[in-house]
Amino acid sequence: MTTVEEPARSGGRQRDAARTRAEILDVATKEFARAGYAGARVDEIAARTRTTKRMIYYYFGGKEQLFTAVLERAYSVIRQAEQELDVEHLDPVAAIRRLAELTFDHHEAHPDFIRLVSVENMHEAEHIAASEELARIGSPALEVIRRILAAGRESGLFTADVDAVDLHAMISSFCFFRVSNRHTFGALFGRDLVAADQRERYRTMLGDMVIAYLTADRTAD
Amino acid sequence: MTTVEEPARSGGRQRDAARTRAEILDVATKEFARAGYAGARVDEIAARTRTTKRMIYYYFGGKEQLFTAVLERAYSVIRQAEQELDVEHLDPVAAIRRLAELTFDHHEAHPDFIRLVSVENMHEAEHIAASEELARIGSPALEVIRRILAAGRESGLFTADVDAVDLHAMISSFCFFRVSNRHTFGALFGRDLVAADQRERYRTMLGDMVIAYLTADRTAD
DNA sequence: GGGCTAATGTACGAACTGGTTCGTTAGTGA
């Protein structure tokens, strides 16, 4: 998340549309992630900004559009990360494992993003559906997975015939759940899925699971 | 979810504490699942009941306690289902697969429960943490998993040394994500994870994944 | 330097929302 950094304010410059806009987005991201859409307060967002509520309506039009803008920026961050994926020089098994680990790391590092996605799911993805920006950019990661899977199948290493979307769902579900359901899972089963001392175990477990699935001897079942 | 069934109203009986309470819970479950905690409206819940808002406060005390009561009842349903698990007569591989499938089916059949859990996670499980009832009952499924894992390891079928909680997390994450993130996933990747014609594929995929992980040849990695 | 527009701040209001006050009635036990 590109947090607004202090620009050269020494001169006491007061008008800066770009940074006002960005600051609103920063604060709104935290507020929506904290309280959900209905729970988020426009006044609260304004108060934590060094500008006023009037500006939120001036730049974004309303609470709803602000939330859409927050989502768009949040997704752009993960898309960015995906675009920087560089695993295709590895052999298929190592590439998939690395990909899974990067997904794992990214989800853990961005709990606010996870919460925003949960919120958006509560709203049946209506903001995503209405956003041209989000419709346009697919997921770069999918293309990467597609190529790794093809290579793995060609070399005979991968026996399963999943497609890239399925594998992405499999990897994401584990990474996402671990963060999104951390609290209820912890409260009910007494284990913090995001505890630091469990991290390596779960990270390895995810890789093991995906690789085991892809390379399993299907004829044995 | 034990929906309130029409009792013998022919006589025009008007007072029935138990059924008024139950009806409020039914409606509240839907409303909280639909709109989240902050988005849910006490007035709306009252309106959809054949009683009034006054009764909600009379029986539950407030919105917060009502939500806790909704959660408690929702969890009791899944605990009930878990208690009826009967898979230990199967061999370990079949037992795990069956368990995974039952979890899969249960999550799919109870989307409102999934949404409530998502909502509760947004609130960092504070209601669960404060509920004695929920603290008391653990998860019967965990005990079942524990025994199957022990049997599987003893017979040499299972090579992975996961514990029951981890395996439960693995299975749940896939089943939960498929329902909870259905909308964003569908909007972004153009695939409905809960579409009827995909159902068997994902159901099988889950079982394959878990079994592959448990029986993988660890020395080969 | 003067005007023009983008940017900004203040104050307010209409609608909503959780919760309560006050009064009423059905059913039951003596």
Add this chain to the structure above:
DNA sequence: TCACTAACGAACCAGTTCGTACATTAGCCC
């Protein structure tokens, strides 16, 4: 049958909450 209590309903209230009308100013362009 009568009194007493659990169950119930209508109206109301105080505090919020999103959104806006109106006034103002900084900075750019000529």
